[in-house]
Amino acid sequence: MSETQFSAVLERYRPCLDAAATLGRFWSQADKALAGVTVEGWRAPGFSPVIYTAAEPPDASVLHFLEDIPRSEEADGNTAIDPRPYLLICEQNYRADQENYDKVMLSNGWQVQEDPLSFNRILPPLPLVVPLDSHVVFRDITRAPMSNDHRDLLTECFDLLPEHIDRIEELYHRSSAKTLSVLVYRTFDATLVAVGTVSILKGRAMMTWGCVHPEHRGMDLHRTLVSGCATVAASHSVCQCWLATRNPLVRRKWSGNLELMIARGSA
Numbered sequence: 001m002s003e004t005q006f007s008a009v010l011e012r013y014r015p016c017l018d019a020a021a022t023l024g025r026f027w028s029q030a031d032k033a034l035a036g037v038t039v040e041g042w043r044a045p046g047f048s049p050v051i052y053t054a055a056e057p058p059d060a061s062v063l064h065f066l067e068d069i070p071r072s073e074e075a076d077g078n079t080a081i082d083p084r085p086y087l088l089i090c091e092q093n094y095r096a097d098q099e100n101y102d103k104v105m106l107s108n109g110w111q112v113q114e115d116p117l118s119f120n121r122i123l124p125p126l127p128l129v130v131p132l133d134s135h136v137v138f139r140d141i142t143r144a145p146m147s148n149d150h151r152d153l154l155t156e157c158f159d160l161l162p163e164h165i166d167r168i169e170e171l172y173h174r175s176s177a178k179t180l181s182v183l184v185y186r187t188f189d190a191t192l193v194a195v196g197t198v199s200i201l202k203g204r205a206m207m208t209w210g211c212v213h214p215e216h217r218g219m220d221l222h223r224t225l226v227s228g229c230a231t232v233a234a235s236h237s238v239c240q241c242w243l244a245t246r247n248p249l250v251r252r253k254w255s256g257n258l259e260l261m262i263a264r265g266s267a
Helices: 003-020 060-067 091-096 098-107 148-158 162-174 221-234
Strands: 023-029 033-039 050-052 086-090 117-121 134-140 180-184 191-201 205-211 241-245 254-265
Touching: 003 023, 003 033, 003 117, 003 191, 003 221, 003 241, 003 254, 033 060, 060 086, 060 098, 060 180, 086 091, 091 205, 091 254, 117 221, 148 180, 148 191, 148 205, 162 241, 180 221, 191 221, 221 241
Parallel strands: 050 086, 205 241
Antiparallel strands: 023 033, 033 050, 086 254, 117 241, 117 254, 134 180, 180 191, 191 205
16 A cells, blocks of 8 residues: 555544544554554553554554564553454455455454444534433543542443553543543432543543443433533534444444454464
């Protein structure tokens, strides 16, 4: 792929990569048809996407390049992250030539996972949707710690350890982005039932670590979280927010999506 071809194709993916780069660093490799973001300490597809932009299957050199990317000592020590190398492939391209994609992957010790990763685009402003029995609190956690109930809900929903929550806080604190949490409380007993986070930098916004307490799912609190994050983004003159998810109940809910297959190499 030439530099000109790569630049043209990259335009499709650049908005979501720019949003992800609120917490990390954008990079590209035209000769490998790769573009991505590196968020140190969170080398995972939803935080540090690595997208293969060509339509035809990658050759072995692309996969070997990804296998050889050095991982920081900090990232290697994060037990919440799958240590295997990964690559994101446009779902449409993969489905159109699945046999050849699978052949290349399997012959090099890689495998395409079944469930796609969606990058959902949200266009602020959105009306803030809050259930009648709830209220929303916004907290600036750019340099401040998360509240204890925020940490507890992340621990329960994502099966994380306290050390993993510490790493999430460190990520927000060392970033140049401004980060705010959106906390949804049940009013009568002040129970935290949902939480999300939005990071903003230079007109871009990325939503991360959104979750709803298991006992309160199915009540459209996801929309409350997203509308809350979009409200924060709009107050900072952001016109696009992005979130990454593999949750089939959340994917494709919003105005624009990138559907990407996750390919994994061996550890």
